[in-house]
Amino acid sequence: MDVLQGIRGDGAPRDFYETCGLQRPVHRLRVRVLCPKLRTHIGGLRDFEAPADEIALLPLRPRVVVIVENLETGVALPDMPGCVALMKLGNAVGVLDRLPWLQGISVIYWGDVDTHGFAMLDRARRVLPRLRSGLMDEQTLLPYLHLAVEEKVQCPVAEMPRLTTSERIVYDGLRQHRWGKNLRLEQERLPRKLGIAALEDASLPFGLSDSSVATERRVDLSQ
Template identity: 50%
Template sequence: MKQPDDVRTLLKKRFAGKHREWLVAGDPSQQWPLVIPLGPPSEAEALKQVDAVRDWASVWRNWSGEGDVKWVERRWRLLGTQRLPEALHLDGPRAVCAWIGELDRWRIAERRFQDLCQRWPQLALTASRLFNVLADFEDADFQRLLLALDWLEANPRSGLYPRQLPIAGLDTKWIEPRKGLLAKLLAGIRKLDGNGEDFHSLSGLESLPAVVQVRLLDPVLRARCGGLRDFSAPVEQLAGMSLEPTTVLVVENLQSGLALPDMPGTIALIALGYNVDVLSRIPWISGCRGIYWGDIDTHGYAILHRARCHLPQLQSLLMDEATLLQFSSLWTKEADQCAAEDLPLLQPAERIVYQGLRDHRWGHCLRLEQERISWQLVLLALGIPR
């Protein structure tokens, strides 16, 4: 015997699994009404709980919410004729959403979905997968989104930088966190699957040059660059230099990289993050000894794995289980863990820590940031006398 709370729980699950399909459905008659059986008891079951059955029937008799309660008449030998609620019929998504407190969001998402599909009918499938965006965007942001798509579709090869777009309210700060969304929608408009297409190739906008922060840790190398110790350069310009180091040290944290002392034949490439793909574009480091030092968290290992795709000789520094456990008092939380189940280029000891972090073996979403590690231990690991 389903109570309203039971129906609500069921409808929340149904909504979670079906709302995208409901948005894009062309013929509502194919899916509606949605029939929720209320589970009327048999006479044998009713005899064991007469009061409960009476109360249950009363709840549905007095129900004034969304939906049409269908009743069934049962002629029982001992309890006589009883009229019981048999099923709840809901005539569309709005009725479901009214039950679960999602009606306002549904109306907004439905209206915006229709706005998009009126302009670009081919967007129906793509847009249906973006329910949260459609439901939760501020009105001003959604209007900017439409203006951006209109302009980018009309000017597919503009070659402008984002800040140059002649659209009110659109600048780099607005576009940067929405690149993925814009790329999905542009791919949908052009009937592309989106695989292998990045935001800049889809939008026709110019990307900023990849700039690499470099620290020269050897006086001999500095002399070749007019005495410069620290500089940033576009990767294309950096690739054209011929520094000929023997060791390249990839360091994730900026301050950790800037604190490094001199090391013979060594350069540090600092704070690349997931942009470690640039390593493949600097030919004169391909034969160097490589060291990677990053945070002990899931993204640190994911970046290490990605860097090894381009510099397979990279060895990790202080990213082992012993270091993690030694500084347990300095652990913090990783907001969003890397989703990859396996990173095959990790070495066995690294993979153990990565899986342990994902499995929360030592705590929920913990991390050890590299700058929290004792500097004396860092120098020792680098082979530098204290």
């Protein structure tokens, strides 16, 4: 990158594709359709990846969408009526504004409990202001502190205006090393049944699940 910039001059853009004169690749989304009924409308596809603009054209009409930060967690999710999961978006959460079928439905973001996870949640709310978080609160973190690892570099941004009160408590606590230095609780370290129970419970107000109420900790529905 530095060599290319030297060749093109000091005024060359820092962006790799602009510097190299290349067309930027289209952003692709990894999707997992957890509802058997919804899969019948797209040829039976359950797990696929395609350009975001093409996915926007699919005849999907979910009643709840789960945005899962890590691929490993997303592919482990079982079937859930009316539900679609979007996986491994990372910092590209802004692409969500290309999906018209996300508007007017329940959308849950489930990410790692670390400073970058909260930064991605805050960024996603720029596009989806009513986005809710799942398993990213203090009640989830504290019982599983023994499973936490180190976040090598914390997010440098202190202002997170779109976080809820409960989310902000955890974010500030992580930055202040309240529970340990550079603490990070990755979502895939949580018990699988905990995540599933949380998502099923989150769907109950919307008539998507008739399963019995589980005893595990569930999704934080705070606004």
